[in-house]
Amino acid sequence: MGINNMTNNKTLIFKSGWVLGLFSLVGIGLVSFTHSVTHERIADNERLFILKNLRELVPETLHDNDLLADTLQIVDPNTFGNQHEVTIYKAIKNKQLIAIIASPTAADGYNGSIKLLVAIRANGELMGVRVVSHHETPGLGDAIDTNKSDWVYGFNGRSLNNPPTRLWHVKKDGGSFDQFTGATITPRAVVKAVLKTLQYYQANKKALITITQPTNNG
């Protein structure tokens, strides 16, 4: 090993370092440029996607507020479990709370989490339930999807008294909700999550309504 060889190695290492650094910079440049061009559109897409789902449950005619602006972030370990932050969207018309839409997650699906939207009228009656995302078995558990079956519409008009709380189970567990052939776990998880959301609303109804109209009370 001569001194020449060592200096050669050194220059090679430095040169390689520079080249790698240069390419990292160019890569970062490309990604940040694309990000700056697209980030507004991506945010819009996400907004529109949520709004489209919300509108399906609470039509535009029923509220005069911005659904995406009047929201609450709830962490309620007793009702929704520790990990899941739940967003509650409020539909308000003439400063009256018309309905809330909660976004609970049923963590006990057959194949991971089932994300739901649950719309509850101010009087505690369900306006509707939609499945936003799930990984249930195609052809069996995915009947919770409106594309696949009408099952989820069965929640419309239900409330804590209709049926009574003890019947808020699938039929196999002695309740009054249908399960699907070959899939009990999926509907069981959805029914449970909807019931919990109703119970949460029942318990926090007053707080939710008063937050809506702080000026009227003061």
Next chain:
Amino acid sequence: MDSYKQILKNGLWDNNQAFVALLGLCPLLAVSNTVINGLGLGLATTLTLVLSNSIVSIIRRQVGSEIRLPVFVLIIASIVTAIELMMNAFFYELYLILGIFIPLIVTNCSIIGRAEAFASKNPLGTSLIDGLAMGLGFTAALVILGAAREILGSGTLFANAHLMFGDTAKDMVIYVIRDYEGFLLAILPPGAFIGLGLLIALKNLIDKRLAKPTTQTVSLSMDPEKA
């Protein structure tokens, strides 16, 4: 130097990344449950291959062999991230369906494979064509497997086409089999493995037929004598 025609034939048939090299199987098997999903991921992969092959070919003399692999990885990761952001912005619903498999294009071995095996040794023109040919070959595999699984599994073809081509394409969906109950196995992962196996067998069969047409006629003419 390979002629363009030979490169195209290589990518689409002789060295098809999915059917012959068996590279990129994770996205191939996971996303090929419908034609449109397959087409979306195939085109994104093709674009990545064309761009990465071109850039690698341009810089092939400037980057020493010691650091070429990290440089390739940097290039491919940057391109894929940019494509992911673009899809998120312009094909949002398709992006939601393809989900994790867009960033996973980075790990598709066929991309760094072509950068190393071809683009780092060849000029821009042929490297670009090679990327295109390999990408189209992969897309073809995704679309064929997707079509087979979609027809068998749900009896439709081109379902969800509007996610790629806009609302006018909503009528593109073809109900191949009316009132079909669906064949679950075809949609689930095992269906993907079985389908891919059958397609590879079919390709090998075609190659065999093309390779020795003479021996076949001989064996046919021998048969009556034996009987």
